[in-house]
Amino acid sequence: MKKVLLGTTAIVAAGMIASPSADAAEKLKVSIGGYMEQWFGYVSQDEQDSNTADYSGFDVKSDAELHAKGMTTLDNGISVGINVQLEANSNTSDQIDESYMIIKGNFGEINIGSENSSLYKMNYAPAEYGIGINSGDQSSWVTKPSNISGSFFRSPFGSTNVEPARTNDSExxxxxxxxxxxxxxGVSYIPTTSQDSNAQPDRNSDITDGYTIGANFKRDFGGFDLGISGGYGTFTDGPSGQDDPSAWSAGLTVGFGGFSLGASYAGSEGTTDADENEGFNIGAAYASGPWGVSLGYFHGERDGSTTAGVTSGQADHDTFALSGKYALGPGVTAAGTLGYTEYETDDTGVADNSTDGTYFVVGLKLSF
Structure with missing residues (x-):
C-alpha cells in the first residue's frame, strides 16, 4: 500500500495537530463491532414462458459485517478515528465494504477514504422494520429477469439512496x-468511480472529478418530529461523446407519538440519454417499546430508447411490503416481511414483458 507523507508544518499551522506534550492523548484504540442478519423465507414467483428457471421455494439469506472502529482526541480537542467495514460473507467484488478516516471537532467532520457521499448519507426516507425495500433487498427474493434493465443499488430503479454513476464507496x-x-x-469531492488501491485516473477515458452536495434539517417541535433532506451530485469530466452522470434526491419524514410517515424521491442520468432513472418511496410506521410495524411502497423506472420503432432498455419495478419487528434484548431483534414485487418492460420483441413474486420472510438481526 502506498502511503502519502503530509507536511506536518502546514497541518500544525492549521491547528490540526498539537505539539507533543507529556500529557498527550492516548494512542488510538480499535474495537470490533458489526452486525449479522439471518433470514429464512418462502417466495412464490411467476414463471416466464421463455425462462425455464423455477425460483419458487424456501431459502436462507445472510448479511453480516465486522466493523473496526476507533477514535482518539488530541490535545487540541480534535478527534481522529477510523471506520473499516469487512464483509463477513465472502464477496469477490468488494470484501472490504468501507474504509475511511474521520477527523472532527467544533468545525464539523471530515471523512477521507472509501465511503458513501454526502448525497447518499444525508437522505431521509420512510422507516422500514423488515428487509429494506428502499435498499434493494427485495431483489434477493424475487429474481429480476435478464431482459429487464436497471440496477437496484444506489440507483433510483431500486432505491432513493443514490450516487452519481452508482459510485458506491469510491475514494x-x-x-x-x-x-x-x-x-x-455536506459536500463531497469524488476524484473517480474507483475505490480502494485505485490507480491514478485517466481523465481522457475515465469518469472523473465528481461532487455531491447534501443538506438536511431535523427538529423536534414539542413531540412532533420533522425531517427534510435534499441533494445533488454529478461528475464533471468523462470520455468524449458521453454524458456526465448525475443524481439527485429529496426526502420528508414526520413523526408524532410513535407514528411516522415518510416519502422520498430520487432521479439520475447516466452516460447516455437512455440511461435515465427515477423512483419514489412512501411509507408509514408505528413503534412502541420493543415492537413496531411498517407499511411501504416503492416504485422505480428506467427510460429506454427507441430506434427505428424498436424500444429497448425500458423497465418498471413496484414493491409493496408489510413488516414487523420485536426487540428480544439489547442488540437482538426479530423481524419479518410480507412483500410483493413486480418487474415489467415495454421493450419491443420481448416474449415475457412482466414477472412478479410474493414472499414471506422472517429473520433475526444481531448488532454488536
Missing part, C-alpha cells in the same frame, strides 16, 4: 458542517 473527501438550529450541510 472521496467529504466535509459535514456542524448541525446548527437543525440544519446541516
Amino acid at each position: 472521496k473527501l467529504t466535509y459535514y458542517t456542524p448541525r446548527i438550529e437543525g440544519f446541516q450541510l
